[in-house]
Amino acid sequence: MLKRYLPILAWLPHYNTRLCGADLLAGIIVTVMVIPQSLAYAILAGLPAVVGLYASILPLLAYTLFGTSRTLAVGPVAILALMTGAALAGVAPPGSAEYLEATMVLALLSGLMLAAMGMMKLGFFANFLSHPVISGFLTASGILIAASQAANLLGISGSGFTVMELTVSLVTDITNTHWPTLVIGTGCLAFLVLMRRRGQWLLTRLWLGPGLASLLAKAGPVFAVIVTTLVSWRFDLAASGVAVVGAIPKGLPPLTFPSVDLPLWRELLVPALLISVVGFVESVSMGQMLAAKRRQRISPNQELIGLGSANIAAAISAGMPVTGGLSRTVINFDAGAQTPAAGTFAALGIGLVTLAMTPLLYHLPIATLAATITVSILTLVDIKMIKQTWRYSRSDFAAMAVTIGLTLVEGVEAGIIAGVSLSVGLFLYRTSRPHSALVGRVPGTEHFRNVARHEVESASHVALLRIDESLYFANARYLEDTVYNLVASRPELEHVVLICSAVNLIDASALESLDAINARLKDSHVTLHLAEVKGPVMDRLNNSDFLDELTGRVFLSTFAAWSELRRRPTE
Amino acid sequence: MLKRYLPILAWLPHYNTRLCGADLLAGIIVTVMVIPQSLAYAILAGLPAVVGLYASILPLLAYTLFGTSRTLAVGPVAILALMTGAALAGVAPPGSAEYLEATMVLALLSGLMLAAMGMMKLGFFANFLSHPVISGFLTASGILIAASQAANLLGISGSGFTVMELTVSLVTDITNTHWPTLVIGTGCLAFLVLMRRRGQWLLTRLWLGPGLASLLAKAGPVFAVIVTTLVSWRFDLAASGVAVVGAIPKGLPPLTFPSVDLPLWRELLVPALLISVVGFVESVSMGQMLAAKRRQRISPNQELIGLGSANIAAAISAGMPVTGGLSRTVINFDAGAQTPAAGTFAALGIGLVTLAMTPLLYHLPIATLAATITVSILTLVDIKMIKQTWRYSRSDFAAMAVTIGLTLVEGVEAGIIAGVSLSVGLFLYRTSRPHSALVGRVPGTEHFRNVARHEVESASHVALLRIDESLYFANARYLEDTVYNLVASRPELEHVVLICSAVNLIDASALESLDAINARLKDSHVTLHLAEVKGPVMDRLNNSDFLDELTGRVFLSTFAAWSELRRRPTE
Structure with missing residues (x-):
């Protein structure tokens, strides 16, 4: 019984130095790798960069205790950052104290919902998000995220959560393009695309072993961050108008409890539900895929509890909604993580960085982070899947097209709700005329x-x-x-x-x-x-x-x- | 093609004096019978009594042209009156010009939706309202309507659209009970219950034939209206504080078009959809039952167009949302109506009444109408069905119980939405674990x-x-x-x-x-x-x-x- 709710008891008694060594190495690699994306996703959600770091400490410890996947790495992810920003857009002005407060409420509600669904064994609910709807939603969200980062790459102001809003805000401000920012942004972009597409091949030609070459190719964002920060510091680019991360408060995240503000809770109920479901689906399908590779099993209902506890942990430590992230999990898996202890080591590592090394990030250009986001979300846009679905089934394609269209035009919430409704409606329509x-x-x-x-x-x-x-x-x-x-x-x-x-x-x-x-x-x-x-x-x-x-x-x-x-x- | 969209062309060419005689008699009987309920349902919706008459003229003509049921009688019905009142409660104060305007917008939106669904052949959508959800919704609505009429029977003020609101408003005002009103109200109630339960038996004992006895028993409300109006006029009860219908503007309904007020339209979109679906389901299931009795067929998709046109007609003639009503249809059927022409004759009859005879209704006590509503909605409360469903299937019962509970506690809209969602969710859950x-x-x-x-x-x-x-x-x-x-x-x-x-x-x-x-x-x-x-x-x-x-x-x-x-x- 205890083992069911605390999966850590299944592996901790058998923990040994060999496993510990592997996990420690994976934890260190993950620490270094995920710092740029943690900062970037916080900014994408309209939050101070440090919130991304805060959300990568306690939630990892919580998931170590309650999660069932051996290799899943939780933390802020692009899609939830976008959904968080969209949900809070009408609630408070970005950057204000109310905005931070509302983010914590969102994480808390989402955590409570996930945990409750897990205890009521409602994991099957995730099945109602059909593949075409998920893939359409991810594609459209990827496009929205790329468009929202274009402003940061150009050094202009620009914001919005629909294609219309983003286009209007970009077009009206495009004449103010800041050339030094653009050079840094597009330079990073080109470097990152190169590393992603040909990095491993290039590095193996430099007499590196294939394992190390693969790891270094994935470390592209880390190189970009280090190089552009050094350049920005050496030439004081901030003074010439390049947007940088700036001062980050040093120290561990403050422990607080989000205020119980009922009207606010009510307002965030639907967004929290959508964030929970989307986060769960993304996380659990990846967890299953990786567990399958090592012939392990994960339990979807216990995963809900694991992700729920991670979000509650994020809420009480000034974080943002989290889930199992694709890129950080792949890094963790490839770096050889054996148990969730790797997550604990990463949490300790990021905690150390937050405690002592945030001044090093002062000169990091925002454009570098924008390039990081843009390249990583390109994996979400899945044109091949759209073509396949069109060939295979017109009604599945219709659900996908509506999801993509509404996500782009009306925003993430309208898109996912319409997609799910249409999938369910079309299925009921088909069964309403039994053979x-x-x-x-x-x-x-x-x-x-x-x-x-x-x-x-x-x-x-x-x-x-x-x-x-x-x-x-x-x-x-x-x-x-x-x-x-x-x-x-x-x-x-x-x-x-x-x-x-x-x-x-x-x-x-x-x-x-x-x-x-x-x-x-x-x-x-x-x-x-x-x-x-x-x-x-x-x-x-x-x-x-x-x-x-x-x-x-x-x-x-x-x-x-x-x-x-x-x-x-x-x- | 033309015949498909204008079902009148199917029967008009074969129309003859025998059919005409039958329809004329049915039309006259319906005219007399439906006046009390038309007035009553308008008051239930928070509207002036005359709106109920207006909604019983043009909509009948429109349905004659476009409807497929030979015997369905459209007009205001209790359940739509309740839903109309609930939908408009937050929009404008009852009785105000804005309230009337919003009623017309509601009827127009509902009419347009019904007609559009008919043209797109979406009649199957009605199937998503499962029997337990419909029956639970009708039972709970019946209880709400009875509670809302209690205030009129007691002669006190009292209003609300949930059990809580109604109870609070009744309890706080119960000390102001107006005794003459209570006497009239409970007297009518007792008389109407007696007529409904034992009327036919009593009348056959008075040497009447069974056919006439059955018809006269159904005319109970008409007797109650005549008798209480005469008493109220003779003793000038209005002067001693009995609420009466009062002055009704004489003349045919004014023809106008509801204003195009986009925020209002948007606000009424969901209520209009729910009214459309509930009205359609109620009407079409009754239409199918009666058509089966005479071995005729109705076309659900064309029925949508027929009901849509009736609601559009209601909207442009200062009416309220209408559908096929149970009691008026049964009267029409039993009175021997053969074709929709009976509806035309009834429309002409009610038009004549509206044109010339509304002063006769001045002294009609509101309590009499409240008694009429209370007795007629008791047929909606179906305890036997609840018991059967409990015995047959716990998951169907769950959907029913949630529908009843939420309708009573949160109101009609929450109840029907939750019932439908739960039916669909439970079905998907069952098919999500295939055998x-x-x-x-x-x-x-x-x-x-x-x-x-x-x-x-x-x-x-x-x-x-x-x-x-x-x-x-x-x-x-x-x-x-x-x-x-x-x-x-x-x-x-x-x-x-x-x-x-x-x-x-x-x-x-x-x-x-x-x-x-x-x-x-x-x-x-x-x-x-x-x-x-x-x-x-x-x-x-x-x-x-x-x-x-x-x-x-x-x-x-x-x-x-x-x-x-x-x-x-x-x-």
Whole structure:
């Protein structure tokens, strides 16, 4: 029981120096690698850069205790930073004390929701985000993030959370482009793209081993940060107008509890829910993929608790919403992390940096961070997936297109809500017209096949109707229509047999429809029978009055119904 | 084509004096019967009584042109009156010019939505309101309406749209109970209950034929109106403080167009949608029931257009949202209406009353109308249905209970939205864990059955997994889990065959899961095969890369797969 809620107990007793060495190395590498992105995502969310560091300390410790993935690295991620900024845009002016407060409330609500969903085992809810909706949402968000960083690369002001807002703000200010900033930004961009695309190849040509070359290629952002900070410091670029990170308060994050401001909590409820679900989906699918590579398992419901505790930890340590991040997790995994202890070491490392080394970041140009974000979010834009979905299924593509369109035009919340609604709606629409077939007997056997496709025996006074879907509210009326049309088109009909071999469920609405069908067929002097009703469905029917009202019988098999009814024509 | 959009063309050419006579009689009876309820529902919605009459003229003519039910009578109904009042409560003070204006906007929006849904053939949307949700919603609304009328019966002020609001306002004012009003109100109530329960029996004892007795019993409200109006006029009860209908402007309804006030339109968008859907569901299910009695058919999509045009007509003639009403339709049907022309005659009749006879209604006590409403909405409260649903299905009952609870506590909009969301959520939850079974060969046959339930042949290196549901986003991950657990538990496994005989659909999310399963089984040196893939599903798969990646084969039948694979153990 304790082990279920504290997965740390599963691995800590077997912890040894070999595992510790591997985790320590991974922790150090992650510390160095994630500092640029932590700062960058805080700025993307409209927060002071240091909040990104704060959100990379306590949350990691919390996840070490409660998370089930051995290699997942939690922290601020691009998509949640964008969603945080969009959610808080109307609440308080960016940079104000209220804005910081609201960020903490958002993290707290999201943490509480995730933890509650985990305790209620509602992990399956994440399944309602279909692949096309997620991939469309990530693509559109990637475009929005890139557009929002363009202003930082150009050294102009520009903000917004829809394509329209961003375009307008960029176009009106483009004449103020700050050339030194642009040179740094595009220089970094070019360097980072080169490192990402050809870095490993270039470094192996420099006589480096493939492992080290791969790691150094991933360290591109670290090089960019160091080089541009040194240049910026040497030539005092801040004085000539290049935006830099500036003074960061030294010291560990303050421990506080977000204020209980009910109207604010209510306002942030929906954004917190969306952030929770999107964060969970992103994290858990990556966690499953990596666990699979090492033949481990993760538990989605316990993951909810792990991520929930990480967000609560972020909330009480002046952080921002966090989840398992793609790039930091890949770094952690490739650096050889063996247990969540690697996260603890990274947390200690980032804590040390926050405690002592923030003055070194003073001269770091914002444009460098913007270039880092831009390159890393390009992985979110998945044109190939869009093409594949178009080829494979038009209705999945429709859900994806609506998600992309609304995310770009109306913002992240509208996009994800519309995408989910449309996926669910399209699915219900498809199941609302269940497949059914009139069947007849394959001569000489006990098998029954579709009369339209096979040479089978049938009789004009008996209709054997096989229903190929569970019966529930969305298709109950369609069933009524099907049976009524059948009876109307065959005046000689005396018996209708519903073959329920594929019916796993008859809900209360469908039961009412069966009642109505039974009563109406009775008026038309047609008898209604059932056949091949599954055990659990039959148990349910026994709890209702339907079987007492049924004009006909319940046959165990279609063959039994056929043998009985074909012998009974009204002479 | 024209006939499809103007169903009147289907019956008008065959119209004759026999039909006309029947319709004329029905029209006169409906005119007399519906005046009390039309006034009552307008007051329930917080509107002047005359609006109820206005809404019973032009909308009937519009429905005559565009509706498909031969006997449906449209007009104001209790449930829409309650929803209208709730929707407008926050918009303007009841009785003000803005309130009237907003009512017309609500009717217009609802009309436009209904007509648009009809043209886009979205009638199936109504299926998403499951029976338990509808019945729970009607029960809770009935209780709310009865509570709101209690104040009118007591002669005190009292208002609200939740049980809490209503209780508080009744309790604080109960000491001001106006005794003459209470006498009239409870007197009418007792009379109406008596007429409804025993009226027909009493009247047949007075030597009346059963047909006339049934009609007169239904005319209870008309007697109550006449008698209490005469008493109120004779003793000038208005002077002693009994609330009466008062002066009603004489003349036909003014023709105007609601103002295009975009913020107001936006505010009323959701209420209008809910009113449209609830009205449509109520109307169409009644229309179908009555059409079935006379072996006629109605077209749900054309009904949307008919009801849409009726609401647009209400909007431009100073009316309120309308739909097919239960009591007025039953009166129309029982009075022998043969075609929608009966509605035209009723419209003319009510028009005449509005034109000339409104002064007669001056002394009609409001308490009489409150008694009329209270008695008629008691039919909405369906305790038997609640009990049946509890016995039949706990999850359907949960949806019903939430709908009832939220409607009572938070109001009609919250109730219906929560009920629908819960029905859909519970259904998706159920399909998110599809039934699947490992099968083996029934010896000597080509049949395969569940290994857990039958004596069948199987082989340790082959797993035949039959999936009993379509594969889509909500259950794709569950399928992955099932297969991974299977492979993890049987190390000797070499082949997994997914039998897709019950799979009608594989959506893009499920395709990704199949891709993932294929890749992961390949890593474990297990081959993935498919069998019995349906034609349309196969066509789709051919449009993707999945079949190129598939490590195994696609077999036409399970038997073919078994014959091939059982002969191929790795020696």
